[in-house]
Amino acid sequence: MITLALSKGRIFDDSLPLLRAAGIEVLEDPEKSRKLIIGTSRPDLRVVLVRATDVPTYVEHGGADLGVAGLDVLLEHGDGLYRPLDLKIARCRMSVAVRADFDYAAAVRQGSRIRVATKYTHQARQHFASKGVHVDLIKLYGSMELAPLTGLADAIVDLVSTGSTLKANHLVEVEKIMDISSRLVVNPAALKIKRVALRALIDAFEAAVGQGS
Ligand code: PRT
Numbered sequence: 001m002i003t004l005a006l007s008k009g010r011i012f013d014d015s016l017p018l019l020r021a022a023g024i025e026v027l028e029d030p031e032k033s034r035k036l037i038i039g040t041s042r043p044d045l046r047v048v049l050v051r052a053t054d055v056p057t058y059v060e061h062g063g064a065d066l067g068v069a070g071l072d073v074l075l076e077h078g079d080g081l082y083r084p085l086d087l088k089i090a091r092c093r094m095s096v097a098v099r100a101d102f103d104y105a106a107a108v109r110q111g112s113r114i115r116v117a118t119k120y121t122h123q124a125r126q127h128f129a130s131k132g133v134h135v136d137l138i139k140l141y142g143s144m145e146l147a148p149l150t151g152l153a154d155a156i157v158d159l160v161s162t163g164s165t166l167k168a169n170h171l172v173e174v175e176k177i178m179d180i181s182s183r184l185v186v187n188p189a190a191l192k193i194k195r196v197a198l199r200a201l202i203d204a205f206e207a208a209v210g211q212g213s
């Protein structure tokens, strides 16, 4: 049995066409069913539904053989996973955003300490350190957009796709840190034990990504 970890929402939705191109149908709609383990048209492949940030943990510790997770989540999680493939789905960017009335460029130029709220503390720390900007990082788990509006922080590091969330909260994107997409991750031990089946699946995903781009 091969276990694939996916998160509900955009990663599941964007993974479906790739699975389909690989000849795999998922047998249940996670938005309708409450099941956490769902079968596929391949009797030897099942999908487990986990929180996006839990995908690397499941794969690393063998709760799943492989999974799909955003680069943002993987970089915060750290090493320990084989990352064979950029699936080019759930694309967005990680950026710095501030309140429209905060002069970020001036704060950087003057060497001020900037208070930055984010869920992505590792990436943020690395980014600002590489620019030589002094920051106080404030770890948040949700709705980072609120932080500059309430005076909790001067800036946020968050994911942006259309930009409409920032706009609705009167925030402006001032710096892109990196482009983000979702990656296929594989448990290295599983890859040894189930090499033939997993290799075939990785190759099928790779072919499906090629068709899409
Ligand atoms: O929602 P939950 O707390 O369960 O977990 P999650 O937020 O980690 O999961 P999910 O499904 O929302 O995101 C899964 C992955 O999708 C992320 O890890 C990213 O790699 C990727 N992704 C792609 C995004 C976005 N685009 C995105 N726009 N993840 C989040 N957003 C959020 C962003 O944080 C911001 O709040 O959408 C808002 C901005 O969107 P725009 O379109 O208004 O700019």
Ligand code: MG
Pocket (backbone or CB within 6 Å): none
């Ligand atoms: Mg979310």
